[in-house]
Amino acid sequence: MGGGPTTADLVVAVAQAGGLGFLAAGYKSVEAMSAEIANVREGAGAGFGVNVFVPQPRADPVVVEQYVETLAADAARLDTRLGEASWDDDSFDAKVEYLLADPVPIVSFTFGCPDRDVVEALQHVGTPVAITVTSPSEAVIAAAAGADCLCVQGTEAGAHQGTFVNADAPGQDFGLLALLSEVSRVCDLPMIAAGGIGGPRGMDAVLAAGAVVAQAGTAFLRCPESGTNPTYRAALTDPRYTVTAMTRAFSGRRARGLLNQFMVDHADAPAAYPEINNATRPLRAAAAAEGDADRMSLWAGQAFRSAVDRPAGEVVELLTRGVHS
Ligand SMILES: Cc1cc2nc3c(=O)[nH]c(=O)nc-3n(C[C@H](O)[C@H](O)[C@H](O)COP(=O)(O)O)c2cc1C
Structure with a gap:
């Protein structure tokens, strides 16, 4: 979660609870991104990834x-x-260059589809690539670019939609369950489900709908490890x-x-x-x-009322209650 909520402490706490925490490279310099990677490496082991913004047209x-x-x-x-x-x-090329030179366990992209050569270069250094999609047509493009898996983001999700094009396309708001179903019809990549997952029932629902794993953002905004500023935290x-x-x-x-x-x-x-x-x-x-x-x-996502002021490890446990790997 770019803009402050994701901290190195949050990523480490999620990883130590058995989750996969993503560092937010967005809005940061390459130096700040690399410092965060160094900070989580020891504590998170293989349980972390880095999320990168794809550049936008002027x-x-x-x-x-x-x-x-x-x-x-x-x-x-x-x-x-x-x-x-x-x-x-957002220093896209320099961030990719850094991630090629000092590989991390997984890289995810949002706001667009990276070129196939970027995807392949990361894979070449052993880093699997996730691409965020918000529609079946974006899933087809991401699959053609060689993504290893898709982060399938429904309209329920908090913060920015990862749509490839920043436009007002009619019908672009897919609810997560419908989106999982439609994406799985057009491509067979593993799906990470994101959007409005506030508890174990939401987890069960997306796994039943074909996702291999779920991603939550809003559920972690009130954790003590998160960098959510006090005004924002109180508003929740x-x-x-x-x-x-x-x-x-x-x-x-x-x-x-x-x-x-x-x-x-x-x-x-x-x-x-x-x-x-x-x-x-x-x-x-x-x-x-x-x-x-x-x-x-x-x-904040639509399920913001489910976010609790509890340590991140407990939130992971709460979300995954009843889910067997
Ligand atoms: C405060 C906040 C910041 C976010 N920042 C990013 C980001 O930098 N990159 C990204 O790919 N997704 C970002 N997201 C979206 C999440 O990756 C995910 O799609 C979303 O949180 C899932 O929906 P939920 O918030 O209802 O759990 C952010 C979400 C929140 C709430």
């Missing part, structure tokens, strides 16, 4: 500027400035927030979070990632520091 600067202008009042209210609405590739149990919704307001890419005022006020945000994410970064940071949960991203 957005229309005029559209970005028009949207960023609408955020001025929020910035003024927080007595902060907006960041530069710049494009970046605040009775004011009753539902989650999909928004581009904070980042310019569709992501699910607790429905707050910023999402309501900026419902027409354009598709422009990472430009909008970079522009709102200081605003989100100021809101978090001020305790203003209505102006920060509160990424």
